[in-house]
Amino acid sequence: MSAASSDPRDRLIVALDLPSVGAAESVVARIGDAATFYKIGYELGFAGGLGFARELIADGKKVFIDFKLHDIGNTVARGVASLAALGASFATVHAYPQTMRAAMEGKGASPLRILAVTVLTSYDEADLNEAGYAQGVDATVAARVRQAREIGIDGIVCAPTDAAAVRAALGPKRAIVTPGVRPQGASAGDQKRVATPFEAIRSGADHLVVGRPIVTARDPAAAARAVQVEIASALAAS
Ligand SMILES: O=c1ccn([C@@H]2O[C@H](COP(=O)(O)O)[C@@H](O)[C@H]2O)c(=O)[nH]1
Numbered sequence: 001m002s003a004a005s006s007d008p009r010d011r012l013i014v015a016l017d018l019p020s021v022g023a024a025e026s027v028v029a030r031i032g033d034a035a036t037f038y039k040i041g042y043e044l045g046f047a048g049g050l051g052f053a054r055e056l057i058a059d060g061k062k063v064f065i066d067f068k069l070h071d072i073g074n075t076v077a078r079g080v081a082s083l084a085a086l087g088a089s090f091a092t093v094h095a096y097p098q099t100m101r102a103a104m105e106g107k108g109a110s111p112l113r114i115l116a117v118t119v120l121t122s123y124d125e126a127d128l129n130e131a132g133y134a135q136g137v138d139a140t141v142a143a144r145v146r147q148a149r150e151i152g153i154d155g156i157v158c159a160p161t162d163a164a165a166v167r168a169a170l171g172p173k174r175a176i177v178t179p180g181v182r183p184q185g186a187s188a189g190d191q192k193r194v195a196t197p198f199e200a201i202r203s204g205a206d207h208l209v210v211g212r213p214i215v216t217a218r219d220p221a222a223a224a225r226a227v228q229v230e231i232a233s234a235l236a237a238s
Helices: 021-034 042-058 073-086 097-107 125-130 137-151 160-170 197-202 220-237
Strands: 012-015 037-040 062-069 090-094 113-117 155-157 175-178 207-210
Touching: 012 220, 021 042, 021 220, 037 042, 042 062, 042 073, 062 073, 073 090, 073 097, 090 097, 097 113, 097 137, 113 175, 125 137, 137 160, 160 175, 160 197, 197 207, 197 220, 207 220
Parallel strands: 012 037, 012 207, 037 062, 062 090, 090 113, 113 155, 155 175, 175 207
Antiparallel strands: none
């Protein structure tokens, strides 16, 4: 396990996949103190979400910018430098060696941590084959983690079902962040490689990303707390 906080609230990252800053402000207000860490992706990011990220950071929250960058090295490095200046805690790139190197260069001495996305949690073997990758999910994840580690990446994004193998390959210090997390009984939606919060933490994940099960819940604060209860019991069992 990396040096992640033992406070279950810091282990949960709520994905603000919402259409407007107003909608995000409302969900964050309803969650209140039940979350400390938020993720902003395409939907909110392209609807004014980077300004909202600044507000969250000014309010003492941590922010993960999940744009999964993949471009020529110069563009990635400069984009990452802007995210570092924003004050983001985490940012994602796809786990291609040139892209990962550029991102690590772009963040400079800032505390921004670069996470490499291995194989998306909405992909199974058939999806990977359709995209032209002959080797399966496990082999692709393993190859990308090996390269990410050699490059010195700060952390990995992977499915919770991959977390144990990734932890073994990555070592104890670097972060593992898992989306595709579903409390018992929650709809998987388009996610294909999923596990519960308890299973994800027990498998070696440091941070869990949970979106729809929290932001669409009737009581988002209660949904966030329920995930944290599972995180706490998994940490206690570790
Ligand atoms: O492999 C990946 C990488 C990123 N994500 C992101 O996480 C959240 C998950 O949201 P849910 O509503 O809990 O499914 C979403 O923002 C994705 O863009 C991922 O799911 N898988």
